Amino acid sequence: MDALLATLVSGLVLGSLYALMSSGLSLVWTTLGVFNFSHGALMMVGAFVAWTVSEILGLGPVTGILSGTLAAGLIGIIIERLLVRPFYSNRNMLLITAMTTLAAMVILERGAQMIWGARLKQLPRLIPGEVQILGTTISAHEALLIVLAPLILVALWRFTVMTNRGRSLRAVGQNQDSAALLGIDVPVAFALAFGISAALAGLTGALLGSIRFITPTMGSEPLTKAMIVVIFGGLGNLGATAGAAYLIGFIEAFLIFGLGLYWTPFVLFLLMILVLLFRPNGVFGGK
Template sequence: MTADTISAVFVSGIVLASVYALMASGLSLVWTTLGIFNFAHGALMTLAAYVAWTVSDAAGLGLWLGAGIAVAIAAAVGAGILMERLIVRPFYDHRDILLITVMTTLAAMIFIEKGSQLVWGARLKQLRPIVPGQVNFLGTTISAQETLIIVLAPVILGLLWLFLRNSRIGRGIRAVGQNPNAARLIGIDVSRLFIITFALSAALAGLTGVLLGSVRMVTPAFGSEPLVKALIIVIFGGLGSLGGTILAAYLIGLLEAALIFFIGIYWAPSMIFILLIVVLLVRPQGLLGKVVR
């Protein structure tokens, strides 16, 4: 392998990792706080991409002038809050909440995907890039939009970390994730923080959809593949560990880019699943997860 090839594979991996980190961190946040997997997370990404396309590209206004980004994220947040209210909250006290919410969020995913197909059709769509042109990044020419994704992802994740660590609401979310009953006893409004958590998670999904929608073609199943990768990353990094999720996202992104180069795009996902199984056999709690006794 030449230095140019190594650089190209590395940059490609960083782009994938940045997208996966944004996507998986929202999924991890909901799991850590509520103890459920939101299988409609990818559908929120799809919804945001379509809304951004409608506001900006379909109207010919562009993302900035048409406020496509803000409207798209707001749509995802609104949909996320509705999901928490309608299909998650009624089951908080149910002993089988994990199984029930798997079914309800899967139903929400199907509803959003089929609804998107009815509203926007099945034809491929693509957002205009937020930043047009090309950039030389570490010796490899990539689009300016991909460079924006690489730069923006750690900034957003850093702000999320600071929010959870230093703000009153963030500390409350962490307390609820550790022990919701104890949090109630000290006066924390657990239901309010559940809504905020879903809103934050949906905002991350919406932002990911807008960023990725100008790199890939948008379809009704646009968020399905990133959702599967996000699930793998959350498990691989360790359930309940946001830091583990981010670390796993970058490791898997780089690994996937290398596998695509060496063995092809069709075999790479299978090898990642095999790696996940091997890692979990050796370390069932994931990279940074805690052992449950």
């Protein structure tokens, strides 16, 4: 029973991380219809900027995390402006933007290695100490992550549903031409979606930097997991993405407990392939 409860808590932590990682990817896909392969690198940028502000400038972890979130959001807007927007009218936009965002990922990773070096770094935890959840001891930082992730997801949902700017993103995602006829500035909506997505990536990376080591390639594995979550839940659906994130988190925790770290990625990718074969719109997606 103790092992079961510990696995459940571990799945909750993983699900919270995956929900933050994948929500930004889902937002970009919903609005632009493209996949941003630089998402993981933006997580890394958020973590490095947060470490620099917190440790080098000595302004504390909270200021560091806010700075990392803002820096990643600004870089996301720049990527959209320089590497995505020029190809909106191209019929091969999906393929071209996959290539350009992959190029952005490589540039950001190599740039981070030149600026910060390859030595491992780590942020201090926002909240020191440990807490008990279901009889399992976890760090207070991880407990904060469990609480913070749903709050951010609800805030993102309220923004897209209850504000004019958020509804404009949904309108652009449904039909760009009709949205433009209604007076919505489509390029601004695209930039906003990319900026919010990148800011979420930076925030996730900064929070992750207190749990794992910060390296120039730290975003590669989270990007892969976020891709699995988005496909598993259903492309273009924020609610389904959040549900899939927690489901994948619990599945991964139980797979690690039962099969070990070596076989877990294999099973997760197998599940993704099965979902694509039998539920192309995702487990929670409609027809």
